[in-house]
Amino acid sequence: MHSAILPDSRLVSLTPVRPMLMLTGFLGAGKTTLLRSLLNELNERGHLADVILNDMENALLDRETLREHAASVEPLTGSCVCCEGLDELCRMILEAAQSTHQLLLIELNGTADPLPLQETFTLLESKFLLHPRWQVCVIDARYFGQRSRFQELEKLQLETASHYYLSHVPRPREEAEMAQMVRSINPGASRTTASDLAGALSDAILKNRGYRLGQAEERQGAQPSFDPLVHFSREHQHSRHHYAHEFTGCNIVFPEPVEPSRIQPWLKALPETVVRAKALIEETSDPDGRYLYERVGDEIPSSPIPVRSISKVPCSGLFIGPDLQPDELLGLTRELLHPRSHFPKT
Numbered sequence: 001m002h003s004a005i006l007p008d009s010r011l012v013s014l015t016p017v018r019p020m021l022m023l024t025g026f027l028g029a030g031k032t033t034l035l036r037s038l039l040n041e042l043n044e045r046g047h048l049a050d051v052i053l054n055d056m057e058n059a060l061l062d063r064e065t066l067r068e069h070a071a072s073v074e075p076l077t078g079s080c081v082c083c084e085g086l087d088e089l090c091r092m093i094l095e096a097a098q099s100t101h102q103l104l105l106i107e108l109n110g111t112a113d114p115l116p117l118q119e120t121f122t123l124l125e126s127k128f129l130l131h132p133r134w135q136v137c138v139i140d141a142r143y144f145g146q147r148s149r150f151q152e153l154e155k156l157q158l159e160t161a162s163h164y165y166l167s168h169v170p171r172p173r174e175e176a177e178m179a180q181m182v183r184s185i186n187p188g189a190s191r192t193t194a195s196d197l198a199g200a201l202s203d204a205i206l207k208n209r210g211y212r213l214g215q216a217e218e219r220q221g222a223q224p225s226f227d228p229l230v231h232f233s234r235e236h237q238h239s240r241h242h243y244a245h246e247f248t249g250c251n252i253v254f255p256e257p258v259e260p261s262r263i264q265p266w267l268k269a270l271p272e273t274v275v276r277a278k279a280l281i282e283e284t285s286d287p288d289g290r291y292l293y294e295r296v297g298d299e300i301p302s303s304p305i306p307v308r309s310i311s312k313v314p315c316s317g318l319f320i321g322p323d324l325q326p327d328e329l330l331g332l333t334r335e336l337l338h339p340r341s342h343f344p345k346t
């Protein structure tokens with residue numbers, strides 16, 4: 001018996017790579033809602049994802065509603081993923097590269113600029129082992145392009161996207177107008193749904209089996225990896241980046257369960273500068289569970305999301321917006337939510 005000598009090319013060890021999908025979109029656009037649907041669709045196809053969530057306090061609240069459907073849900077502690085949080089994100093992605101789960105999903109916070117991340121993914125491609133890399137921009141069809149103060153930031157989040165997803169889907173005529181508006185900002189982005197994305201990711205997982213990193217463009221039907229450096233100069237990047245820094249966050253820990261009838265009036269009373277609010281609340285009437293209440297702009301969804309998982313995340317409120325006044329928020333919370341309790345300082 002003799003052993004065959006294989007040509008060199010067949011001796012190269014194969015590097016497992018996995019798809020990565022990054023969700024962007026303005027505050028409250030519907031990123032976590034899409035992520036939740038996508039995780040469900042992926043579960044149905046037999047796939048488990050590792051998930052990284054940006055923005056510590058926000059991520060801790062969202063994690064409570066996602067952990068059942070993901071292999072792991074890791075919150076980033078840095079407040080801004082496009083600058084001081086970038087090193088931490090890179091470390092987490094490197095760790096995630098060792099994971100045996102089939103894909104990586106990243107949700108950026110609603111004020112992040114995705115361009116520095118796209119650049120980093122491109123530069124560190126051989127270490128991150130992520131292919132293909134897609135970015136889905138979630139667009140709230142009700143408000144997109146109409147929030148004059150935040151319009152530039154919304155545009156930045158769409159400019160680098162490979163796909164876009166419309167939440168709060170409008171009537172057919174308005175859909176056509178939305179599509180035109182999106183095309184004028186990013187003609188390359190295609191509209192998608194949770195089910196389309198799950199199907200495309202599932203296909204990518206299958207195609208990736210046996211794929212050698214560095215040969216993406218040789219593979220039949222491979223999606224070319226997006227290289228944002230081609231589209232944007234450094235000067236453009238610096239001049240655009242300040243938009244991501246007009247926002248501050250404020251977190252208030254609740255000292256005790258809340259009387260349910262107090263919650264809606266409290267949410268309604270929050271000042272206009274609060275562009276986004278989330279509150280993980282234990283109600284006095286239901287000591288066995290907690291609820292995630294929200295406000296997007298001045299809209300308050302009628303029913304909160306029940307959170308049944310037990311964790312150490314404290315009941316708390318998170319507020320995001322420009323020019324937030326923590327004392328004002330603490331005062332309102334004390335007065336409307338916890339009038340009788342001794343309230344800790346923020």
Ligand SMILES: Nc1nc2c(ncn2[C@@H]2O[C@H](COP(=O)(O)OP(=O)(O)OP(=O)(O)O)[C@@H](O)[C@H]2O)c(=O)[nH]1
Pocket residue numbers: 025026027028029030031032033034058109110166167168169276294296301
């Ligand atoms: N009617 C309707 N409600 C939606 C849709 N998408 C999201 N929502 C609701 O809008 C609110 C905000 O959605 P999220 O998915 O938390 O938004 P987000 O972009 O993750 O928010 P941040 O992480 O705070 O930026 C939630 O109450 C959702 O239930 C949609 O397509 N239709």
